[in-house]
Amino acid sequence: MTSGALRHDWLPAFGAVPRDMFVPDRIWPGIEDGTRQNPVVDRMKDPEGWFRAVYSDIPLTTQWDDGSHTGDGLGHTPSSSSSRPHMVFSMLKDLDVRDGHRVLEIGTGTGWNAGLLAHRLGEGNVVSVECDPVVAEGAGENLRTAGLSPRLVVGDGRKGHLPGAPYDRVIATCSVREVPRAWVEQTTTGGVIVTPWGTLYGGEAIARLTVQGGTASGRFTRSSAFMRLRQQRADRPPHGAYLNGRPWPADGSRGTTDLSPADVGGWVEQFAVGLQMAGAFWAVERYEDGAYTLWTYSTDTLSWASADYVPGADSFEVVQSGPRRLWDETEAAHLWWEGQGRPGFDRFGLTVDGDGQRAWLDSPDHPVPSAG
Structure with missing residues (x-):
């Protein structure tokens, strides 16, 4: 709360939906910026270390290499995690939900974020889409243990979930390079999309976009480092x-x-x-x-x-x-x-419409130029 990420209106959900109920026994604790993982911590072997990691303000890798990795060592690429609590509540602050809002979440992961939303808004107002069936199954078990049952969908997050549309809010817990058109189309006029967004070259920030007339536009709010939406992972040619x-x-x-x-x-x-x-x-x-x-x-x-x-x-x-x-x-x-004065993330913005997406500096009428 000292940092301002956890607001008073989220305190009841934070208390009722504890993170430890959504974290598996074997985790790889990260560092604050999410760019490196430490050795595995096993709850059965080191319960104190496990609880210490769970209640530290760090991300926790829960799956490597789309589930193909086994053993205690580090895998090649993290593919599912429990996000850093400061980031979770910062994004929920950006989302700015109100009673009665319907929310679409892209990337269920462990289910903690969906659980927080379901407690705050009611189970019937939350839909969460997860592309990995094994991850989705684990999230469902976690949510049932917590006594919560938002609508969980196994599918391609790029497509949103049309049967539950329209939504007042859309939040992604994975990063994208292109905001899917379906997210915009499934959001009500005046609704908000909150998503990590990054370039192929590097760098990433949280975009907070307001939808009006089929266009989503808004500023970036803070730095982030999320796993990429699987269907938008880069295919980089080898050296x-x-x-x-x-x-x-x-x-x-x-x-x-x-x-x-x-x-x-x-x-x-x-x-x-x-x-x-x-x-x-x-x-x-x-x-x-x-x-x-x-x-x-x-x-x-x-x-x-x-x-x-x-x-x-x-x-x-x-x-x-x-x-x-x-x-x-x-x-x-x-x-x-x-x-331009070495601008930080919060001076940049993004507009998404039927013609694609365009980044800008300070205002939409000041597009970021191409260097080529």
């Missing part, structure tokens, strides 16, 4: 698809830059750059002395760039290849962000 077996620098042209690769590594910096560089993503190749190469790729495999970071250096070697000069685009995108 070998770019150099085609040729040794670096292949056919690339050499140059230098004063922009340190480290200066585009922050979460908001990635977001600002990614808004301007559609169809581009990055990877890092690290070396023992703290140096690294920042690789930037185009999704069509036609263009790539490498920028070599050396600790303490004032300029950095760059190689670029292909029709897109990807490091030039990175420099232009970063320069634009600097020129």
Whole structure:
């Protein structure tokens, strides 16, 4: 409550729907920003450690690799979790529900968020969609144990749930790169959509969009780091698809830059750059002395760039290849962000309509430009 995330109107639900009822026995505790997981904690072996993790303000990974991972070690990619409580209640604050509202949730996960909503609004006013049948089954068991029974649907979250529409509020507990049109169409005029939204390049924030006349528009409220909606996961070509077996620098042209690769590594910096560089993503190749190469790729495999970071250096070697000069685009995108006063997430916004989606800065009539 000190941070302002947990408001007084959510206190009864918070007390009646405890997080520990929705967390499995084996969890991998994370850190606050959700970007790293710690070793497994097993309730049967370490009940004190388990309760300590559950009632810490951290996310808890509950499934790896869409359920294919077994054992106590870390998997490759987290695929289901219990979100950090501060983020849960911050998003519920953004959602701003009122008595009688009907809510569609995308991503049931452990069921805790659906349980909080059902307690607050009534079971008949909450529909939650989960794409993973095993995760959905576990959520259903958790909710029944808690004495709650909102409507649970196993299906493709992109499609929402038309039989229950229209909804006054839509909330997603997974991130998207494109806000599905169905979410807008199934929301009442004046209704609100709250969803994590991120670029392919990187960076993510919570979008709070108000729906009017088939258009959803609004600002980003805060930084976030959620798992991507499974149907919108990026299919990034491997490194070998770019150099085609040729040794670096292949056919690339050499140059230098004063922009340190480290200066585009922050979460908001990635977001600002990614808004301007559609169809581009990055990877890092690290070396023992703290140096690294920042690789930037185009999704069509036609263009790539490498920028070599050396600790303490004032300029950095760059190689670029292909029709897109990807490091030039990175420099232009970063320069634009600097020129706008290095804006944070809350100065950016998003508009979604029948023509697609457009990011903007400060107001919808100030669209974020393309760096290409």
